[in-house]
Amino acid sequence: MPKIHSSLLVLAALAFLHPAMAATVIDNANGYTLNGKNTLVRFQAMAFDYEGRIIAVGTSQQVLAKAPKARRIDMQGKTVIPGLIDAHGHIFGLGDMLNKLDLTGSASLPAALKAAADYARAHPAHAWLRGGGWNQEIWKLGRFPTAAELDSAVADRPVWLARVDGHAGWANTRALELAGITKDTPDPDGGKIMRDASGNATGVLIDAAMDLVGKVQPKQTDAEMRVVLDRALQHIASMGLTSVHDAGVRIDQDALYREYAGLAKLSTRVYGMIGGVGADFDLLSKKGPLTSYAGDLYALRAVKLYADGALGSRGAALLAPYSDESKSTGLLFNKPADMAAMMEKAMARGYQVNVHAIGDAGNRQVLDGYQELVPKTGSLGARHRIEHAQVVAPDDIKRFKAIGIVPSMQPTHATSDMNMAEQRVGSQRIRGAYAWRSFLRQGLPIACGSDFPVESANPFYGIHAAVTRQDSAGQPAGGWYGNEAMTLKEAFRCFTLDAAYAGHQEKVLGSLEKGKWADFTVIDRDLFTMPAKDIHAVGVLQTWVAGRQVFDKK
Ligand SMILES: [Zn+2]
DSSP: OHHHHHHHHHHHHHHHHOHHHHOEEEESOEEEEEOTTSOEEEESEEEEOTTSBEEEEEOHHHHHHHSTTOEEEEOTTOEEEEOEEEEEEOHHHHHHHHHSEEOTTOOSHHHHHHHHHHHHHHOTTOSSEEEEEEOTTTTTOSSOOOHHHHHHHOOSSOEEEEETTSSEEEEOHHHHHHTTOOTTOOOOTTEEEEEOTTSOEEEEEEETTHHHHHTTOOOOOHHHHHHHHHHHHHHHHHTTEEEEEEEEEOHHHHHHHHHHHHTTOOOSEEEEEEESSSHHHHHHGGGOOEEEETTTTEEEEEEEEESOOOTTTTOSOOSSOBTTBTTOOOOOSSOHHHHHHHHHHHHHTTOEEEEEEOSHHHHHHHHHHHHHHHHHHTOGGGOOEEEEOOBOOHHHHHHHHHHTOEEEEOHHHHHHHHHHHHHHHHHHHGGGBSOHHHHHHTTOOOEEOOOBTSSOOOHHHHHHHHHHOSOTTOOSTTOTTGGGOOOHHHHHHHTTHHHHHTTTOTTTSSSOOTTSBOOEEEESSOTTTSOGGGGGGOOEEEEEETTEEEEEOO
8 A cells, every 4th residue: 555655656746847747648649539428529639647637639739739748659640549348357267268278289298298397387376287278189199198297297286287178187196196086096976087007097087087186276376366367467458458347356356456456557447346245245345335446447336146147058047948958948046035135235235236147037037126126225326237138038128228227248249159049049039139239229328348258358359249240250141130230339339438337437437538547549440440340350559548558569
């Protein structure tokens, strides 16, 4: 804490001593932003003060008149847009994924062993080394690799690497020791320990036997969490995102977010949803919602709950059986009364409630809960959300508007799921699936996101999917249920102002206007004149948060 204050004081003093350095103008930009009247406006220049607040936006002449002594940065005609917001992502999950040892490209056992050794050297803070993607078929080994071979790369720490299909894991000797696997360990039901002629485990564990190692892996250490967070933040900045709504924050992650925000090390703004209403919530909610911290770098004023599972695994709860499995309707995670009790607990303490609901039965259960509880708790102003709102009974779409619920949707889910989704729910129910236009027609905002790392964090994939409902190869022609597509302006709004609205931040984020934070992204082509089919290929050149550059492609 003291560090924040002193660094701000230093900045303030510098600004005072060197008025010329106090403000910055980006000039000669091909700028676009929505304004308060929902009009897309152009600008050439923008000035912001030393804290990163916008002073003026307009033509060069207008802006330079407002900040005559400012440091001037020539954007050389490049396109500048407001920083994009991902309203649903998993920051630590992304960092974990990016940070694991990835052996999918390894062509031989020696190459994989070298990669493991390099990875160990690059991650001295990791107590366990984890990864996967290996395939002994590609290595033409004719057998599984062994613990002894893995020891030749890394012997000092446990290593655990999943096979490419996830049905086997490769451990080194240290990992086998920690799991207590000896000659006398029996094969568990549904699993197999690979052994040599005398019965000793050789290093590969199959299916249920993988749990023997899985269950002794410790929680991530603080040092590991920092490496993972740094990796995720770097990636997010490179994607042109300036704010992420983290859909499930644990108490230890909250502590790290606060620390990073306080030290201005949080290079993307984080709007946190506490994962569940259990022990972490009880502790974190003692002082009530954190509406803003460290210049809006961090907030923790929402709770994430789950109504059901996912469509691909048929875990999403449907009102009628799956079209491709007539005996199953999926599964609601909670009885209605239990779900309502969790929602009410969060609402009563002043939190926004964001419930994951994929199937039409999941969505209905949550809408029923909101319908009863929003008036009862007087919490309309909390802007409660349904995360995904993926398959919704057509009659229920109106209820979002009637009850005041914000749909939080991920356009790339539609283009990734299109074939599978229609098999699961059939040709009728699919009309209420990923139904963006139907929601927009109600006059609802849609908070757009990606659900990374389930999908790529790249927001231009999202805008492309929202506008075309096609994959990157332009399939299918006309878009998948193209009548539900968004216009470019709508998609842009859903990734900026509407996402900000869903985080109670539309007064400070989401557009480039006087008084808001100078969060902006510089891209390599003009989003508003280019062919829609190419939007997925937009490249990010620079990302700025609160007037500070956090990514430079150079
Ligand atoms: Zn998610």
